[in-house]
Amino acid sequence: MFRVALWGLGAMGGGMARAVLERRNAGRDGLEIVAAVDRSHVLAGRDLSDVVGLSQRSGVRVSRDAAATLQQSRPDVVIISTRSELRRVAPQIRLAVEVARSNCITIAEEAAYPWAADRGLAEELDRLARLRGVTVLGTGVNPGFVLDALVIALTGVCLRVDHVRAERINDLSPFGSTVMKAQGVGLTPEDFREGVRRGSVVGHVGFAQSLALIARALGWRLDRVEEVREPILSSVRRSAPHARVEPGRVAGCLHLARGLASGREVICLVHPQQVCPEAEGVKTGDFIAIRGQPDINLSIRPEIPGGTGTVALALNMIPTVVEARPGFLTMADLPLPRSLPQVLSPNACATAGGEHLGPQPPDLAARERPRPLLR
Amino acid sequence: MFRVALWGLGAMGGGMARAVLERRNAGRDGLEIVAAVDRSHVLAGRDLSDVVGLSQRSGVRVSRDAAATLQQSRPDVVIISTRSELRRVAPQIRLAVEVARSNCITIAEEAAYPWAADRGLAEELDRLARLRGVTVLGTGVNPGFVLDALVIALTGVCLRVDHVRAERINDLSPFGSTVMKAQGVGLTPEDFREGVRRGSVVGHVGFAQSLALIARALGWRLDRVEEVREPILSSVRRSAPHARVEPGRVAGCLHLARGLASGREVICLVHPQQVCPEAEGVKTGDFIAIRGQPDINLSIRPEIPGGTGTVALALNMIPTVVEARPGFLTMADLPLPRSLPQVLSPNACATAGGEHLGPQPPDLAARERPRPLLR
Numbered sequence: 001m002f003r004v005a006l007w008g009l010g011a012m013g014g015g016m017a018r019a020v021l022e023r024r025n026a027g028r029d030g031l032e033i034v035a036a037v038d039r040s041h042v043l044a045g046r047d048l049s050d051v052v053g054l055s056q057r058s059g060v061r062v063s064r065d066a067a068a069t070l071q072q073s074r075p076d077v078v079i080i081s082t083r084s085e086l087r088r089v090a091p092q093i094r095l096a097v098e099v100a101r102s103n104c105i106t107i108a109e110e111a112a113y114p115w116a117a118d119r120g121l122a123e124e125l126d127r128l129a130r131l132r133g134v135t136v137l138g139t140g141v142n143p144g145f146v147l148d149a150l151v152i153a154l155t156g157v158c159l160r161v162d163h164v165r166a167e168r169i170n171d172l173s174p175f176g177s178t179v180m181k182a183q184g185v186g187l188t189p190e191d192f193r194e195g196v197r198r199g200s201v202v203g204h205v206g207f208a209q210s211l212a213l214i215a216r217a218l219g220w221r222l223d224r225v226e227e228v229r230e231p232i233l234s235s236v237r238r239s240a241p242h243a244r245v246e247p248g249r250v251a252g253c254l255h256l257a258r259g260l261a262s263g264r265e266v267i268c269l270v271h272p273q274q275v276c277p278e279a280e281g282v283k284t285g286d287f288i289a290i291r292g293q294p295d296i297n298l299s300i301r302p303e304i305p306g307g308t309g310t311v312a313l314a315l316n317m318i319p320t321v322v323e324a325r326p327g328f329l330t331m332a333d334l335p336l337p338r339s340l341p342q343v344l345s346p347n348a349c350a351t352a353g354g355e356h357l358g359p360q361p362p363d364l365a366a367r368e369r370p371r372p373l374l375r
Numbered sequence: 376m377f378r379v380a381l382w383g384l385g386a387m388g389g390g391m392a393r394a395v396l397e398r399r400n401a402g403r404d405g406l407e408i409v410a411a412v413d414r415s416h417v418l419a420g421r422d423l424s425d426v427v428g429l430s431q432r433s434g435v436r437v438s439r440d441a442a443a444t445l446q447q448s449r450p451d452v453v454i455i456s457t458r459s460e461l462r463r464v465a466p467q468i469r470l471a472v473e474v475a476r477s478n479c480i481t482i483a484e485e486a487a488y489p490w491a492a493d494r495g496l497a498e499e500l501d502r503l504a505r506l507r508g509v510t511v512l513g514t515g516v517n518p519g520f521v522l523d524a525l526v527i528a529l530t531g532v533c534l535r536v537d538h539v540r541a542e543r544i545n546d547l548s549p550f551g552s553t554v555m556k557a558q559g560v561g562l563t564p565e566d567f568r569e570g571v572r573r574g575s576v577v578g579h580v581g582f583a584q585s586l587a588l589i590a591r592a593l594g595w596r597l598d599r600v601e602e603v604r605e606p607i608l609s610s611v612r613r614s615a616p617h618a619r620v621e622p623g624r625v626a627g628c629l630h631l632a633r634g635l636a637s638g639r640e641v642i643c644l645v646h647p648q649q650v651c652p653e654a655e656g657v658k659t660g661d662f663i664a665i666r667g668q669p670d671i672n673l674s675i676r677p678e679i680p681g682g683t684g685t686v687a688l689a690l691n692m693i694p695t696v697v698e699a700r701p702g703f704l705t706m707a708d709l710p711l712p713r714s715l716p717q718v719l720s721p722n723a724c725a726t727a728g729g730e731h732l733g734p735q736p737p738d739l740a741a742r743e744r745p746r747p748l749l750r
Contacts, residue, residue, distance in 0.1 A: 019534050141532060149711060153528055156691050156712025157516060157684035159394050219716025292714070294683050298675045305669050309532035312668075316531050332711055336524060337531025339667070341594025 002318050005035035005075035005102070007066060007092060009043060009051060012107055013081035015311040018052045031318065031340070033058065035073035037066045039082075066092070070100035077318050080106035084205045086117040093125055097132050103321050104129075104136045105314050111138025112148070113209035113216075113330055126328035135324045139317055139331055141309035142168060143206035146286045146300075147269050148213040149331040154288060154296050161218060161292040166210075167270040169284045170303050171277055172252055173240035183253040183273050184231060185243045192231040192250045203229045203255030204271045211259045214267055217332045222267070224260040229253055238276040251275055316340050377693050380410035380450035380477070382441060382467060384418060384426060387482055388456035390686040393427045406693065406715070408433065410448035412441045414457075441467070445475035452693050455481040459580045461492040468500055472507050478696050479504075479511045480689050486513025487523070488584035488591075488705055501703035510699040514692050514706055516684035517543060518581035521661045521675075522644050523588040524706040529663060529671050536593060536667040541585075542645040544659045545678050546652055547627055548615035558628040558648050559606060560618045567606040567625045578604045578630030579646045586634040589642055592707045597642075599635040604628055613651040626650055691715050 004020065006013050020031045036048045041064070043051050049058040063069040070078060078096035080089050089108040096104040114122035129136045138144065147166045155161050172183060184192040184201040195201030207227055215222045234251035238244075245251045252274025259267035277284060285301040320334050331337070379395065381388050395406045411423045416439070418426050424433040438444040445453060453471035455464050464483040471479040489497035504511045513519065522541045530536050547554060559567040559576040570576030582602055590597045609626035613619075620626045627649025634642035652659060660676040695709050706712070 023535075145532060150528070152713045153525070153711040155714035157520060157679050157687050158714045159683060159687045159690070160398075161714045217711070217713040293687075294680050296675060296679060297677075298673065300671060300673045302672075304532050304671060308534060308669050312532050312534045315534070332713070335710060336528040336592070336707055338527045338592040338707070339530035339533045339536045 001030045001032050002322060003034040003074065003076045004031050004318065005037065005070055005073055005078045005096075005100070006033060006048075007037040007070075007078055007080045007096070008082035009036060009038040009040070009048075009062065010081060011307060012310055012314075013038070013079070014052045015307060016079060016081065016315055017048055017058075018054065019311055019315060021049055021052065021054055021056075021058055031315065033060050034075050035069045036060050036062045037064070037069055038062055039064060066095055067099050070096060070102065073100075075100060075102045076322050077103045077105055079314050080104060080108065081314070082108070084109045086110040086114050086121060090121055090125060093136055094128065097125075097128055097134055097136065101132055101134065103134045105317055105321055106136070106138050107140045107144075107310055107314055108138060109140065109143055109206040110209060111136075112140065112143035112206060113212040114138065114328060116208040116212040122328060129328055130326045133326045135321050135326055136328045137317060137321050137324075137330070137334070138209075139310075139313045140206075141304055141306050141313065142204075142271070143209040143213070144331050145309065145313060145337070146304055147206075147271070148210040149337075150286075150298075151214055151288055151290075152217040152332055153336070154290060154298060155218060155292075157294075158290060158296065159293045161290060163266055163268075163291040164214060165268045165270070165289045165291075167287040168303055169272055169277060169282065169287075170306065171284050172243070172273050172275045174307075175242065177242045180243045180275075184250050185252055185275055186245050187231070187250045188248075189231045189233060189250060192253075196229045201229065201253060203227075203253045204273065207255070207257035207269055207271075210269055211257055211267055213330060213332050215259060220259075220261055220266060222259040222261055226258045226260070227255065228257075229255050232272055232274045234280070236279050238279045240275045243275045245275060251277075251279075312339070313337060376405045376407050377697060378409040378449065378451045379406050379693065380412065380445055380448055380453045380471075380475070381408060381423075382412040382445075382453055382455045382471070383457035384411060384413040384415070384423075384437065385456060386682060387685055387689075388413070388454070389427045390682060391454060391456065391690055392423050392433075393429065394686055394690060396424055396427065396429055396431075396433055406690065408435050409450050410444045411435050411437045412439070412444055413437055414439060441470055442474050445471060445477065448475075450475060450477045451697050452478045452480055454689050455479065455483065456689070457483070459484045461485040461489050461496060465496055465500060468511055469503065472500075472503055472509055472511065476507055476509065478509045480692055480696055481511070481513050482515040482519075482685055482689055483513060484515065484518055484581035485584060486511075487515065487518035487581060488587045489513065489703060491583040491587040497703060504703055505701045508701045510696045510701055511703045512692060512696050512699075512705070512709070513584075514685075514688045515581075516679055516681050516688065517579075517646070518584040518588070519706050520684065520688060520712070521679055522581075522646070523585040524712075525661075525673075526589055526663055526665075527592040527707050528711070529665060529673060530593060530667075532669070533665060533671065534668045536665060538641055538643075538666040539589060540643045540645070540664045540666075542662040543678055544647055544652060544657060544662075545681065546659050547618070547648050547650045549682075550617065552617045555618045555650075559625050560627055560650055561620055562606070562625045563623075564606045564608060564625060567628075571604045576604065576628060578602075578628045579648065582630070582632035582644055582646075585644055586632055586642055588705060588707050590634060595634075595636055595641060597634040597636055601633045601635070602630065603632075604630050607647055607649045609649075609655070611654050613654045615650045618650045620650060626652075626654075687714070688712060
């Protein structure tokens with residue numbers, strides 16, 4: 001059983017709480033939430049189940065005092081789901097590592113390869129984790145999986161890689177107004193370009209991390225990285241709960257990043273994010289094309305859902321992170337991700353037409369499994 | 376630079392020799408072939424380059440005396456590409472580990488999860504590897520990647536997995552007569568069924584390994600495993616260099632394996648192998664469908680080529696295996712596979728329209744890369 005503290009109870013952290021509280025946690029790889037931290041005054045003092053809309057009490061009270069709560073609850077892993085920027089989560093990582101002496105997983109995009117965001121800060125956090133003997137990992141669907149880890153794994157069957165292109169086409173419709181603003185949804189093309197200049201239209205956060213992860217894994221030195229943000233103009237009316245796009249206005253942001261080595265493009269990552277892509281016949285999906293020996297063409301249709309996938313990865317990586325060597329690691333340093341079996345619910349099995357899959361008996365499990373990889 | 380010994384110089388071992396000898400091996404992750412062993416009297420004493428059809432001499436003579444050659448050449452890794460069965464490669468693994476004190480990679484299908492082939496023998500080899508402080512790995516495209524490692528990695532984005540289906544549809548046309556016989560190509564349906572009974576029609580070797588790898592990673596206990604071999608009947612004439620199929624005869628073997636838990640199918644692996652599938656409109660490809668939360672549907676079209684992919688994986692896993700903890704490991708225990716950068720050839724880069732990608736300068740590389748994962 002792993003003792004988990006959740007720091008940040010927004011859509012992602014709240015989703016993790018719900019996933020753990022809703023599901024059976026039997027077995028040695030099960031998860032137990034031992035602390036929940038959020039800066040919100042509204043949530044403070046409430047039971048975690050109540051906060052995430054579940055009826056049965058969890059017995060975990062949401063606290064605003066991270067230091068005291070983490071120190072008292074002695075978690076094996078603190079999961080930080082608060083901000084995207086390394087410099088914003090760094091104080092929280094420090095506290096998890098130094099005060100709670102805990103391993104740490106964060107879905108902060110820049111933490112997927114922190115050296116690309118701030119080399120000095122990344123090195124400091126890496127040293128701190130080694131000193132305390134704990135592991136820090138940045139993960140998520142993107143960056144952390146679709147446009148980097150999955151690409152890297154695919155190159156494993158290649159004798160030669162000449163060029164990598166990966167594209168993630170998704171639908172922003174379920175998201176709220178903050179996301180719509182960051183992607184420039186509903187703007188005129190002129191306002192979109194002005195927003196890109198002023199920094200209010202952000203596009204995707206994480207290209208620098210994905211480029212660096214791929215390049216490092218393949219031993220490539222990128223001497224230039226370019227990012228381009230273009231408006232996706234809609235020729236039809238599109239509407240979503242938090243967005244309305246008139247014809248001629250911006251439906252989203254076509255954001256791409258290129259990595260060049262010796263003047264040649266070797267990596268191209270493309271992530272157009274828009275509301276209702278199907279309104280103009282665009283199908284969502286994740287696509288990877290490797291040119292080399294051999295060529296590889298992969299597609300995942302529809303795309304791996306960003307929310308569920310990120311919640312799942314953060315939880316699924318817990319046993320691996322607990323076993324891993326100390327330091328600030330990346331998804332490319334760790335064994336293949338895999339779903340936690342204990343997150344399987346009896347209902348899910350029943351709806352899939354079968355009986356419950358019990359956990360493996362301990363004696364058999366001990367014999368069948370090779371010992372943990374790292375230590 | 377890693378010192379590599381190749382044991383077995385058939386299509387796969389010969390392909391590895393050619394790949395290493397043809398390509399630049401600069402940098403610390405480069406490969407150097409220090410020994411080549413094959414039982415063939417025809418190859419003995421010849422230069423390895425000559426054996427694999429390259430003009431420039433390698434300086435490595437093929438030897439029939441494995442013990443003496445491996446002991447003298449002090450390889451970091453011995454790659455065994457001789458047989459499919461664990462019991463047939465076990466003496467060779469023992470020799471690599473005990474006499475050469477070397478790490479060992481084998482593409483023997485049953486070694487991808489040796490406990491499924493012979494638990495006692497697997498445990499003995501695992502103990503031996505630990506005792507000698509070296510790592511043994513079974514790898515390849517299938518088993519080892521498409522129908523297991525890639526499936527496992529995909530479940531990493533799932534909160535729940537109810538069912539896994541993976542299918543690999545390939546074209547046998549390039550293969551020789553041994554493969555045609557093992558798949559029953561050209562037989563009447565009656566002779567095919569008789570061949571399955573007698574064991575001459577084998578189908579795919581490795582389903583037991585893939586099922587066990589997936590089940591272990593997901594913490595599932597399979598209480599039953601079923602394999603089915605059905606003839607793929609051709610309604611048209613199909614021909615390949617080593618096969619000719621008349622209408623009404625067998626074009627190949629539809630081999631599938633099911634893993635059941637508590638009476639419910641939880642894994643279904645399908646691998647129809649036939650000559651010229653496109654003759655009847657069947658497109659080749661690798662397909663993975665996960666039912667759970669969320670559902671994931673992946674396709675790779677055409678399929679990852681089995682030969683090149685297996686050669687690549689065996690070579691690409693070398694640095695990881697050298698760094699890994701001792702014991703008999705699986706692809707699910709190790710960090711993501713990735714292409715060796717040094718296998719990149721200047722020609723390949725040039726044809727892709729750019730300059731050569733040099734290796735990263737050592738000082739930068741040392742700072743950018745976290746230290747090796749395992750030790």
